[in-house]
Amino acid sequence: MDNNRLQEALMMERKKRLEYEQKYMSVIDHNLDPIITVNRNGRIAYANTAVHKAFGYRLKELSGRAIIDLIGDDKVGDFKNFLSRSFSGESIEMEGILFFHKRGQYLSAYVKTIPVSVRGEIREIHLILRDTSYHNKNNERLLFLSYHDQLTGLWNRRAMKEHFNVDAEYAIRSDEKLSLIHLDLDRFNTINDSIGRNGADEILKRVADRIKVVCPKEGKLYRNGGDEYIILLQNHSIEKTEKLTQKILSDFTKPFYFNHQEYFLSSSIGISVYPDDGTSLEELLQKAEQAVRYVKERGRSHYRFYREEMNTSFTDAALMEAHLRRAIEFNELELHYQPQVNLQTGEIDSFEALLRWNNRKFGFVSPAEFIPLAEESGLIHSIGDWVLEIVCRQLKEWQDKQFRPVRIAVNISSKQFRTGAFAEKAKNVIGKHGIHPSSFEVEITETALMYMKDTLSTLQKLKEIGVTISVDDFGTGYSSLSYLKQYPIDIIKIDRSFIKDIELDEKNEAIAKTIINLAHSLGMQVIAEGVEKDLQAKILREADCHKAQGFLFSKAIPASEIVEKYFT
Numbered sequence: 251m252d253n254n255r256l257q258e259a260l261m262m263e264r265k266k267r268l269e270y271e272q273k274y275m276s277v278i279d280h281n282l283d284p285i286i287t288v289n290r291n292g293r294i295a296y297a298n299t300a301v302h303k304a305f306g307y308r309l310k311e312l313s314g315r316a317i318i319d320l321i322g323d324d325k326v327g328d329f330k331n332f333l334s335r336s337f338s339g340e341s342i343e344m345e346g347i348l349f350f351h352k353r354g355q356y357l358s359a360y361v362k363t364i365p366v367s368v369r370g371e372i373r374e375i376h377l378i379l380r381d382t383s384y385h386n387k388n389n390e391r392l393l394f395l396s397y398h399d400q401l402t403g404l405w406n407r408r409a410m411k412e413h414f415n416v417d418a419e420y421a422i423r424s425d426e427k428l429s430l431i432h433l434d435l436d437r438f439n440t441i442n443d444s445i446g447r448n449g450a451d452e453i454l455k456r457v458a459d460r461i462k463v464v465c466p467k468e469g470k471l472y473r474n475g476g477d478e479y480i481i482l483l484q485n486h487s488i489e490k491t492e493k494l495t496q497k498i499l500s501d502f503t504k505p506f507y508f509n510h511q512e513y514f515l516s517s518s519i520g521i522s523v524y525p526d527d528g529t530s531l532e533e534l535l536q537k538a539e540q541a542v543r544y545v546k547e548r549g550r551s552h553y554r555f556y557r558e559e560m561n562t563s564f565t566d567a568a569l570m571e572a573h574l575r576r577a578i579e580f581n582e583l584e585l586h587y588q589p590q591v592n593l594q595t596g597e598i599d600s601f602e603a604l605l606r607w608n609n610r611k612f613g614f615v616s617p618a619e620f621i622p623l624a625e626e627s628g629l630i631h632s633i634g635d636w637v638l639e640i641v642c643r644q645l646k647e648w649q650d651k652q653f654r655p656v657r658i659a660v661n662i663s664s665k666q667f668r669t670g671a672f673a674e675k676a677k678n679v680i681g682k683h684g685i686h687p688s689s690f691e692v693e694i695t696e697t698a699l700m701y702m703k704d705t706l707s708t709l710q711k712l713k714e715i716g717v718t719i720s721v722d723d724f725g726t727g728y729s730s731l732s733y734l735k736q737y738p739i740d741i742i743k744i745d746r747s748f749i750k751d752i753e754l755d756e757k758n759e760a761i762a763k764t765i766i767n768l769a770h771s772l773g774m775q776v777i778a779e780g781v782e783k784d785l786q787a788k789i790l791r792e793a794d795c796h797k798a799q800g801f802l803f804s805k806a807i808p809a810s811e812i813v814e815k816y817f818t
């Protein structure tokens with residue numbers, strides 16, 4: 251090969267190498283991931299532009315520096331190991347190393363190595379880095395979500411579990427106690443019914459905010475789901491805990507606002523104490539809940555510390571529910587009928603159907619006790635259907651026997667009414683038995699009427715079918731009377747509490763008379779409940795009350811006795 255040709259070949263070779271190097275460098279340089287090249291001494295030989303973006307350094311600031319200087323202290327050992335393994339030819343990766351940003355903070359990074367082998371010898375390695383702190387931020391967000399209630403932003407049950415373990419251990423070590431305060435809103439479903447789910451959610455947030463304000467720094471506030479809140483209060487003393495609960499209860503006397511409307515809420519509070527009432531969170535939650543139930547059964551809007559005696563009533567309720575579940579199947583339910591007496595004529599042409607439950611374990615249970623249980627557990631639907639069926643069957647039987655026409659009133663729980671299908675159901679069962687619709691009466695409590703959405707349309711449907719509609723326990727609901735005019739109501743039933751001392755208490759007498767006059771002026775009938783004394787009947791008769799029912803005339807009795815007494 252002559253000189254010229256040799257020169258040419260070398261030029262070509264150099265050009266090819268240059269081209270190759272440029273290609274190679276541009277792969278590194280334009281790579282979106284930060285890449286740092288480290289030589290065998292652990293010094294930085296090269297850094298691409300992405301390094302500047304991610305970690306703030308330009309090449310000239312890094313060139314020649316020891317890579318170890320940029321790694322977080324506690325990871326240095328691991329990282330050295332990692333480097334030496336790479337120099338032995340392995341392409342490996344490592345997560346969670348802390349890489350020092352120029353501005354001074356450590357960023358969490360993922361690193362992968364590519365050993366650069368030249369003629370079988372590894373002179374350098376490329377470190378391909380990825381800033382994972384962004385993902386960590388996402389993780390933090392996920393972490394936040396998994397420990398907080400989304401609606402209120404309060405801690406959730408999961409957080410409670412973890413905090414409890416720590417707090418309980420601390421309490422033991424420092425010989426202190428811990429109280430678990432369980433707060434449950436009273437009758438929150440009436441709020442749900444009247445302003446809907448979204449409105450109720452808003453109120454739940456406001457409740458959370460209000461409790462947060464008074465929660466002391468030794469207390470942590472959790473949402474336990476639904477309308478329940480829990481406070482874990484460290485360094486418990488009875489006085490301290492009482493002070494807090496009293497503060498919360500008194501705060502609830504102020505209204506909550508939603509859409510410029512005032513809503514009054516109250517809450518019932520039950521408290522259990524660690525370690526006196528239990529050593530596990532489950533046990534403490536359960537006992538605080540028993541205390542809450544105890545408060546609710548005794549008028550609500552109060553607080554109680556858990557006591558041993560509360561235990562029995564709770565087990566009974568759970569057991570009773572289990573028995574109630576099978577009451578229909580076991581033929582344990584029966585309807586009794588209480589006559590309603592015409593005060594002017596003494597005639598009886600209507601009755602109220604009242605449930606009786608005779609259970610093999612509990613004996614006779616009052617509906618005042620088991621109806622709330624049935625409502626809570628949802629059993630009210632099957633029980634309510636059963637009542638409708640039996641009453642219609644009864645009316646049909648009496649109709650077929652050609653007894654004089656009478657009417658039977660059935661108590662309808664707001665839960666049944668609320669399904670929206672109630673009118674349809676009534677229509678079907680009336681149609682099925684072929685009874686006169688007006689001989690069938692539905693009693694709906696005043697409070698239930700007030701708070702129900704779509705009340706008017708259901709009532710109108712019932713009216714179209716032709717059933718009789720009465721308002722039960724009238725006078726105990728505390729809202730405006732304007733709805734009386736709007737709703738197609740036939741009968742008002744004056745609540746027993748106004749009749750009770752009517753002969754002694756002028757106020758009650760005045761209320762009863764006002765209700766009677768109101769009914770007259772609206773063209774409705776009026777029935778007084780719970781009449782026990784002659785004198786009461788006399789006062790009512792003179793006030794022009796149409797009918798009365800009560801022990802003075804008769805308690806509720808089985809159908810067979812009704813037939814005996816009133817139809818033969």
Ligand code: C2E
Nearest residue numbers: 604605616617618621637661662663780781782799800801
């Ligand atoms: P309520 O609708 O106000 O029924 C009247 C209650 O007063 C009945 O109690 C009745 O036995 C009682 N009573 C009648 N006359 C007198 C009296 O002169 N003095 C006194 N002190 N009490 C009298 P009961 O049967 O224990 O029912 C209690 C409540 O249970 C009822 O109150 C009603 O709300 C509910 N209930 C009863 N049966 C049913 C039913 O079939 N379905 C639904 N949803 N609720 C029912």
Ligand code: CA
Nearest residue numbers: 602661693722
């Ligand atoms: Ca009733």
Ligand code: CA
Nearest residue numbers: 722723745779
């Ligand atoms: Ca009543």
